[in-house]
Amino acid sequence: MIIFDIKRYAINDGPGIRTTLFMKGCPLRCVWCHNPESWESQPELMFKQNKCIGCNSCGIHPHQLEYIRTKAQSTNLEVAELCPTIALEVCGREYSLEELMAEVEKEREIMTGSGGGVTLCGGEPLMHPREALQILQELGRRGFHRTVDTSLYASPEVVQAIDAETDLFLIDLKHMDSDLHRRFTGVPNEPILSNIRLLADKWEREGKSISDRCWFRIPLIEGVNADEQNIEATASFISNLSSVNSQPPTGWQGGLSLLPYHDVGKDKHRRRGTDFNPEGIKMTAPTEETLERCIQQFAAHGLTAKVGG
Secondary structure, X not given: OEEEEEEEEEOOOOXXXXXXXXXXXXXXXXXXXXXXXXXXXXXXXXXOHHHOOOOOOOOOOOOOHHHHHHHHOOOOHHHHHHOOOOOEEEEOEEOOHHHHHHHHHOOHHHHHHOOOEEEEEOOOHHHOHHHHHHHHHHHHHOOOEEEEEEOOOOOHHHHHHHHOOOOEEEEEOOOOOHHHHHHHHOOOOHHHHHHHHHHHHHHHHXXXXXXXXXXXXXXXXXXXXXXXXXXXXXXXXXXXXXXXXXXXXXXXXXXXXXXXXXXXXXXXXXXHOOOOOOOOOOOEOOOHHHHHHHHHHHHOOOEOOEEOO
């Protein structure tokens, strides 16, 4: 399994203090993506031009990032080991299950003591169902709380298999209009919405509360999905999920987070040699007024939204 990052002491990836494992590979291409280095499934070279001293230890002409991307990529990753300033880095490495568990076990006391656990992230973990299931099953065997951060863009069979080994889903809801969802992420949203309904119905049959099984996270971006029409459609969709209706009159009190846009992915694209927002879509962080309006729109449907998390 290819992991491109292990984040320790994570406090925004589920309950408590957590260790987050980032799996490489994603079928989506979100214009605002914070982790474009997660897109490809295989390890890749990253280049920090400001660290390059032109020593030519790697055998590549200094500052020629395009050459690095096209000629050295995946066929000559070992050149990164020759770089004395770490201007060249390999993003992603193969872990055995035993190696990964050894990393997780380092923080067991802190995680379990805080009511935390391990979060599987990406990329998109469901793009690698066999490996994701292996990790989740082993985490369960070891007694860790298991969270999966996902878009749910996968087959229903994969979603149900992952659900059987997951304590909590962090589900990204990016846009309710399928055509716009495709424009901004590269894929339609019908499979995502269908899988959310599938899980909600399944949990209701099993007598489980949706607020205990999933938190929704919405990247909130002016120019993409922060408009009144989309927020209203999002609130209506969530509030009408079957197991939401079984909640007390105060409404669904599970995790519903609005995540204001930022362009941290820009520098990562630069390091990959790829273009950030190539179509020049106008994207900005939501204003305080927009955030408050969105919170009130959700509240009108009995949903409690918070900013961040």
